[in-house]
Every structure is written in structure tokens, then in C-alpha cells.
Amino acid sequence: MADDTPLLVTREGPVVRAVMHRPERRNALSTAMGEAWDRLLAELAADASARVLVIGGAGGHFCAGLDLTEVASDETPEQKLARQTVRNRRTGARFGDIAALPQVVIAAIEGSCHAGGLGFACAADIAFATATARFAAPEVRRGLVPAQILPWVVKRTGRTAATRLVLEATVIDAAEAGRIGLVHQVLADAAALEAQVQATIAAVLEGAPGALAETKGLLAALGPIAPEGYAEAGAAAFARTASSPEAAEGIAAFKAKRKAAWVR
Template sequence: MTDENPLLVTREGPVVRAIMNRPERRNALSTAMGEAWDRLLAELATDRSARVLVISGAGGHFCAGLDLTEVASDETPEQKLARQQARNRRTGARFGDIAALPQVVIAAIEGSCHAGGLGFACAADIALASATSRFAAPEVRRGLVPAQILPWLVRRAGRPAATRLVLEAAVIDALEAGRIGLVHQVLADATALEAQLQRTIAAVLEGAPGALAETKGLLSALGPISPDGYAEAGAAAFARTASSEEAAEGIAAFKARRKPVWAA
């Protein structure tokens, strides 16, 4: 498996599409994909000719979250702790960068939208999903914590719904995701999703670019996504759990398609 083109970026006029492109891994977020995201977001932050960013995934899935094969390593505990902390810190900042874009960001979701995939969906301004989509924050079942997606889940769906989602760690369907506000609209299938996406893009383009960017700024000014210090605390918590025996067991169980010892 290679990561030659982990993020496919196309443009048609003012509309930019970013397609997460690791279909053999349900578009799990690799280091290479994260770096590609960071390059794109840096470009878009100063590009006033782009007005809409559409986020989607290749192969019928949105994003299955962090590639767990990159969590396991042969590093020393100290090296692994530092690497995981840096990675999780950057993940949280990336979601913030998406939300801060002057463009209107639309997530078009099919299939799996798990873990970090939820971060992309909730950092977007508008989230549309096909009826076949499935949503989950499974981190605790892997011995990990949903550190950097949690503030975004709370902002989108509210604290009670987010609490249940991250503690039960169960998969919910698109209708339930719509009911709790995780997505704005659920469409019957991929064709209907694309049709609604085009309608949403057309509606957004009716708005003045400067006014839309200023409106997004006002929405951000209503309050921070998380309190001061949360991002660093979350990164540290993820690093600790990712370096733990629980994570080693949880990830091994996930790969072997069995229950971890604590659930047996």
C-alpha cells in the first residue's frame, strides 16, 4: 500500500473538492494524508478566489479515523509518547484550521465516518450524509481516548449526545446521526447526496464572499471550541493511552476481529 496521492484535490471555478484517498483503509488518516491536508489548508487560508471546500472520501467511505497501524511501533516508550503527543496536537489544530477557513466547508459523507472522521465532519460548516453512512467514536474500545474530536462533537451535537457517543462507543446509523444533530441532512443514497450537495453549493454561492467569511468569523467569536489548555491536555492524554498496554491490547484485538480482554 502506498500513499502517493492520499488526498485528491480538484477545482472547478470557486469550488474545491478534497477527497480522502486511501479506500483500501476506508480512508484512514495516515501521516502522509495529514501532511497533504496541512498543505491544502495553508493554501486555502489565503485564497479568496476559492469559495467552497467539499470534503469527501473515495471508495464509498468518508474516513475511518486514525490509521491504527501507525499507532503501533518499535520505538522506545519515550519516543512513542512524544510522537503521539505531537501527532494528536496537530490533529486538533487541523480541525481548527478547517473551521477557520474563509470558505464554506461542506462534508459529503458516505459509509464509515468514525473517530477522526467525525472531527472532519464536525469541523465542516455543513454536513450532508447518505442513508448508508455509519458514525462512531470507538476510541475507548481500542484503549484510546477521543481527545481532539470531543470538542467538535460537543459543539455539533451537544454534550449529552456526545457523552453517550464517546462512552458507549457504539456505531450509529445516519438517521440517528441526523436526529442528534451530528449531520444536517440525510439523503437516500449517493445520487441524492450529490444532488443535494450541488444545491447546497449553489445556495452558498448566492452569498457574497466577504459577507460569508465575516459571518463565519462571527460564529467563531461566539465562543472558543474548547477552553484554554484543553488541546495540550487532550494531546497528552492521547499520547499516554496510545503508549499504554490497554492500547496495545485494544489495537491487537481490533486487528484480530476479537474482543479485547477487558470485554471478554
């Protein structure tokens, strides 16, 4: 079953591939997948022999974001608030761990790249997408907030483009994602995407490992991803909204494929 192996990790020489593997859920991020990511990232942070990490998704999709079935629960509001605070603190830190890897990280995007999927795409050093990929930050339509992904989207696209993306919460196509800088290049199809990934891997492997890692360190030194205190404030904001009546209605509406009650 996919949930037994929510993250498929393979290696060929210095190149590691991590494929999010919950195709029946468009690779939505579950607790088990998050834990698998954390194990992999800890290993890669200490592995000088790995040079490149390629992130992808199974079944023609990248990642549809947080699995909303794990947001809705029968817990008390207090229990849900505490659980969501811990979870979202870790989610934000996970994107930081991806960006901090000494390896060059490439996101290869097909299909849905929504919500938390944008975090993976923007935390990567380089992002490519097929022409049929679709991107969205739909959190406000679910009664939630894009707290953990927001700094990464702003870093990639700039504040103006990110503002429109997260407030309109509409789906944009790959061409628009390329125009605003969400991805570096749009390729015709899956075969062209893989060819570009291979070309980029070859180019990266021409660089000295230590020099590449130092260069990534210098890029990070140009400025923090978010102001001090943002991570905790973002985790708390998501936890508050996830525990709210708005989130209950928004998630119910999403599951029922209807408009939320606040839509007039």
C-alpha cells in the same frame, strides 16, 4: 498507489473538492494524508478566489479515523509518547484550521465516518450523509481517548449526545446521526447526496464572499471550541493512552477481530 496521492484535490471555478484517498483503508488518516491536508488548508486560507470546500472520501467511505497501524510501533514508550503528542497536537489544530477557513466547508459523507472522521465532519460548516453512512467514536474500545474530536462533536451535537456517543462507543446509523444533529441532512443515496451538495453550493455562491467569511468569523466569536489549555491536555492524554498496555491490547484485538482482554 493511493498512498502516493492520499488526498485528491480538484477545482472547478470557486469550488474545491478534497477527497480522502486511501480506499483500501477506508480512508484512514495517515501521516502522509495529514501533511497533504495541512498543505491544502494553508493554501485555502490565503485564497480569496475559492469560495467552497467539499470534503469527501473515496471508495464509498468518508474516513475511518486514525490509521492504527501508525499508532502501534516498536518504539520505546518514551519515543512513542513524544511522537504521539506531536501528532495529536497537530490533528487537533487541523480541525481548527478547517473550521477557520474563509470558505464554506461542506462534508459529504458515505460509509464509515469513525473516530477522526467525525472531526472532519463536525469541523465542516455543513454535513450531509447518505442513508447507509455509519458513525462511531470507538476510541475507548481500542484503549485510546477521543481527545481531538471531542470538542467538535460536542459543538455539533451538544454535550449530552456526545457523552453517550463516546462512552458507549457503538456504531450509529445515519438516521440517528441526523436525529442528534451530527449531520444536517440524510439523503437516500450517493446521487441524492451529490444533488444536495450541488444545491448547497449554489445557495452559498449567492452570498457575498466577504460577508460569508465575516459571518463565519462571528460564529467563531460566539465562543471557543474548547477551554484554554484543552488542546495540549488532549494531545497529552491521547499520547499517554496510545503508549499504554491498554492501547496495545485494544489495537491487537481490533486487528484480530476479537474482544479485548478487559471485556468480560
